[in-house]
Amino acid sequence: xxxxxxxxxxxxxxxxxxxxxxxxxxxxxxxxxxxxxxxxxxxxxxxxxxxxxxxxxxxxxxxxxxxxxxxxxxxxxxxxxxxxxxxxxxxxxxxxxxxxxxxxxxxxxxxxxxxxxxxxxxxxxxxxxxxxxxxxxxxxxxxxxxxxxxxxxxxxxxxxxxxxxxxxxxxxxxxxxxxxxxxxxxxxxxxxxxxxxxxxxxxxxxxxxxxxxxxxxxxxxxxxxxxxxxxxxxxxxxxxxxxxxxxxxxxxxxxxxxxxxxxxxxxxxxxxxxxxxxxxxxxxxxxxxxx
Numbered sequence: 001x002x003x004x005x006x007x008x009x010x011x012x013x014x015x016x017x018x019x020x021x022x023x024x025x026x027x028x029x030x031x032x033x034x035x036x037x038x039x040x041x042x043x044x045x046x047x048x049x050x051x052x053x054x055x056x057x058x059x060x061x062x063x064x065x066x067x068x069x070x071x072x073x074x075x076x077x078x079x080x081x082x083x084x085x086x087x088x089x090x091x092x093x094x095x096x097x098x099x100x101x102x103x104x105x106x107x108x109x110x111x112x113x114x115x116x117x118x119x120x121x122x123x124x125x126x127x128x129x130x131x132x133x134x135x136x137x138x139x140x141x142x143x144x145x146x147x148x149x150x151x152x153x154x155x156x157x158x159x160x161x162x163x164x165x166x167x168x169x170x171x172x173x174x175x176x177x178x179x180x181x182x183x184x185x186x187x188x189x190x191x192x193x194x195x196x197x198x199x200x201x202x203x204x205x206x207x208x209x210x211x212x213x214x215x216x217x218x219x220x221x222x223x224x225x226x227x228x229x230x231x232x233x234x235x236x237x238x239x240x241x242x243x244x245x246x247x248x249x250x251x252x253x254x255x256x257x258x259x260x261x262x263x264x265x266x267x268x269x270x271x272x273x274x275x276x277x278x279x280x281x282x283x284x285x286x287x288x289x290x291x
Contacts, residue, residue, distance in 0.1 A: 013266065014113060014237070016213055019139075020198075020222035021119035021126055024241045025104065025257060026133060028223070032097050039089040040069050047088065048078050054178050061181045065190065067197040067226075068120050075193035076175040082122075082149070090125040100134035107260055108138040111267055117142045118207055120197045143207050148196040199226040204234050219264070221257065225249070239263075 019025060023033055041059050044050045050058065062072025070085055108115060116139060119126050123144040130136045175191050196203050208215060215235035222228050223242045229249035232238045239252045246253045254263055261268070 012113070014217050014219050016114040016116065016211075016218040017111065018116050018118050018207075018213065018218050018220045018236070020224070020227065020241075021117055021121060021129060023223040024221055025117075025135065026098055026101070026129070027256065028242060030097050032093060032095075035093050035097075036089060039092060043085060043088045044069075044073070047080060047084070048073065057181065058178055062177065066193050066195070067199055067203075068195065071193040071195035071197050072177070074195055075191045076177045077173060077191070082145070086122040086125065086145070090122060090128075093125075093128075095128050095132050098129060098132040100132070102134065103258055105134050105138060107258070108135065113267070115139045116211055116213070117144075118198070119144050121145060123147075141211065143211065145197070147210070148203055148206055149194075198222075199224065199230045201230060201234060204230060204236075208234075221254075 022036075026032070037059065041055045044055045044059065045052055058072075059069050062076075063069045066072035066075055070082075073080070117126060117130070119142070121129075121144060123142060123146050126142045126144050127136065130139070130142075180188060180190070196206060198204070204215075207213065215231075218236055219239060220228070220231045220236040221239045221241050222231070223240070225240060225247065228238045228240050232249040232251070237251050238249060239254060240246070240250045241254050241257055244253050244255045252263055254260065
């Protein structure tokens with residue numbers, strides 16, 4: 001067999017692993033996500049002055065329709081600064097709930113592929129989570145909220161916007177989303193959000209372009225079935241994390257991210273085959289030179 005043919009046969013099926021962050025690289029059982037939800041609801045109550053009895057339902061419904069509650073709040077007309085929101089929601093989290101994960105670190109470092117984090121969260125949160133888990137040097141890059149959303153997409157009246165000479169409260173009318181979810185009307189066109197985020201296609205396509213990712217050769221790990229299904233529709237090989245039950249759009253389902261080695265032994269086998277081929281080629285070249 002020619003060396004070129006050997007190399008083609010040894011070529012790995014995947015060349016990139018794309019990971020969600022929260023409730024994927026650490027389990028939902030850590031309890032951190034519950035604190036995130038609590039902080040989001042407090043922000044809605046304290047900073048946006050939304051009626052207390054409406055906050056829980058709005059928080060969930062906006063998340064379901066717009067991908068994140070923040071994206072939904074922006075869509076329906078609330079004027080706030082992204083950094084202020086992230087600082088309030090993530091800045092007060094008890095990160096000590098997360099513990100170093102040497103097992104996952106060993107798995108990630110042993111994988112001979114590009115590894116990228118793709119999260120809707122802000123960069124500061126992503127970095128703190130990875131540091132707490134001991135995974136800060138395991139990834140090529142982090143694609144976060146800031147990566148996908150230009151600072152110019154913050155409201156023009158934001159006090160953090162340098163192009164604004166004077167901060168003035170936006171007079172944008174608030175869309176009555178609570179009324180809409182109480183009395184859905186198919187004739188009503190919901191306002192769009194300026195936020196780019198999962199589970200929508202534009203977020204994935206932007207990631208593919210900026211990170212030079214071929215979805216056909218990428219394994220995508222996420223705990224959200226909506227994110228998984230979008231990824232699948234765009235050609236990604238999908239892995240739902242947090243359950244062993246597969247459903248539409250799910251290629252593989254793992255109870256824990258720790259199950260990667262059992263689920264995908266070929267990831268390591270491909271590396272071994274590649275090393276063997278490289279060694280064989282090296283020997284062949286040396287033999288040819290000596291001859």
